[in-house]
Amino acid sequence: MRNERKVDIGKAFAEGTLIDEGIAEGVRAAVELHRRLGLPMVIWRNGRPTWVTPDDPETEVPAPDSAPTPQ
Secondary structure (H helix, E strand, C coil): CCCCCCCCHHHHHHHHHHHHHHHHHHHHHHHHHHHHHCCCEEEEECCCEEECCCCCCCCCCCCHHHHHCCC
């Protein structure tokens, strides 16, 4: 499941793209796990942490292909 590739860590931090992709992948996995288990989760809403149910529309995470590209 782990994608092994050699990366220049300085370049990865400077560009941020690989890091953003990794974070997005982790969020998608966490939301999916909560959905499968039917457990609530905490999201950031209106400047504070808030418990939501897994079926709350705010827990929708875009698919990797539809994620916005940083500019």
